[in-house]
Amino acid sequence: MTIQWFPGHMAKARRQVTEKIKLVDIVFELVDARLPLSSRNPILDEIIGEKPRIIILNKSDLADPIETKKWVAYFNNQGIAAVPIIAQEGKGMKQLMEKAKEILKPKFDRRASKGIKPRAIRAMSIGIPNVGKSTLINRFIKKNVAITGNKPGVTKAQQWLKLGKELELLDTPGILWPKFEDPDVGKKLALTGAIKDTILQLDDIAMYGLEVMKTRNPKAIAKRYQLTEEELNLETPELLMLIGERKGFRDDYTRASELIIHDIRSGKMGKYTLDIAPVSLSEGQEN
Incomplete structure (x- = not known):
């Protein structure tokens, strides 16, 4: 059975994010570390395109740490950086920023060689419901917050959260919801609370x-x-x-x-990961 549950504003939200993604240097794609694949919106690859991104495996304290390491390695083998964090506690945030700087260093070096004045990294955080997007933003902006607007190409409905001198995070209205054909994906999302309990x-x-x-x-x-x-x-x-x-x-x-x-x-029955990491490309070539 195909489960259809995403709201009518899906097309509008998709258009908004597609437009706004042009304004950022990098995308922070949040997923639930307990289901790194099932909690990824299947249309994000198309929207993000060649834009640099980091997959953030949030709630890693609830996931099987061995499986989390496998997922990080898997994404790395796909050419995508991945960082496990616990946004609620602020753990992994430093590593996230270091990885963003590492990825964007060539771009910022080219800008510097042309005499362009240094600026903060501009990022957008996206993800399905309940993977911790709001928690991540709140953790980032707990100190030294300034909201700036009227940037070129930025509408009044879009706000940049200036987080010190290193990062400007684009706070985007609207939520991208996933669509899934596999009932097991729906069960996984329901079990972890990513979708409303009334769906199933x-x-x-x-x-x-x-x-x-x-x-x-x-x-x-x-x-x-x-x-x-x-x-x-x-x-x-x-x-x-x-x-x-x-x-x-x-x-x-x-x-x-x-x-x-x-x-x-809540993790009272131990740490668990519902999505098992596929065999990586490198492992597949070795076998």
């Missing part, structure tokens, strides 16, 4: 989460809900009902589902 049935999301955890981290789920090995091997619907009963939600599948989804999203 809560018990379907919870059971999907239980299946994932039973496969990826059975010890964590057994410990969290005090399950025996026999109970852990129950069919998923039965396991959902059992956990509900244990937590005092007998026959209330909605509350049981909400509990399980919350526990998974």
